[in-house]
Amino acid sequence: MNITDNQFRKTLGLFPTGVTVVTTLNDQNEDVGITISSFTSLSLHPPQILFCLSKHSLAWPVFKTTKYFAVNILNVDQSHISDGFAKRAPILWSSIKTHRHVSSGCLLLTDALGHVICEKSSVFDGGDHDIIVGKVIDLTANPHTTPLIRQRGQYLTTMVEGELLQAMGKLK
Secondary structure, three states: OOOOHHHHHHHHOOOOEEOEEEEEEOOOOOEEEEEEOOEEEEEOOOOEEEEEEEOOOOOHHHHHHOOEEEEEEOEHHHHHHHHHHHOOOOOOHHHOOEEEOOOOOOEEEOOOOEEEEEEEEEEEEEOOEEEEEEEEEEEEEOOOOOEOEEEOOEEHHHOOHHHHHHHOOOOO
16 A cells, blocks of 8 residues: 555644654754654653654754753643744744753753753664654653643644544534
8 A cells, every 4th residue: 555645644643742842052052943743751761762853854963963952841832832943944042931951051941841851862763754862861840731732733732621622523
């Protein structure tokens, strides 16, 4: 069976995912960030995570060579940040509340649900993406906030609960 790009996106888009912005510094010490939804925990012992990054991304060369990165887990009120980092346009960092992680130098989004700061340990080929593995060196969490979730190209958590259930076909 030939699988088209559209079939693949449409089917995998059914799976709801959290939304993150991954940040790092380039070799000129400038902040770089990109929206990533292909993020997951990998190992508890040692604590490791992974995310997948398109080889066609403008940020790809930076993440390929950087030593540290931070995964900012977005909250329900940060869809505009997700949208901003998903575009190929430059980010206006001064318009976003941030602070810097001291030991890695990575920029953290202040109001994020959580932060996972990593030292890159491996990069694996994943077709048109690279799989980037990081050893977790620090964490922060704000569990009193609702996560930003995407499904079918939409932000689900920006809907009220009844609308969310209706969109999922649970209510009539």
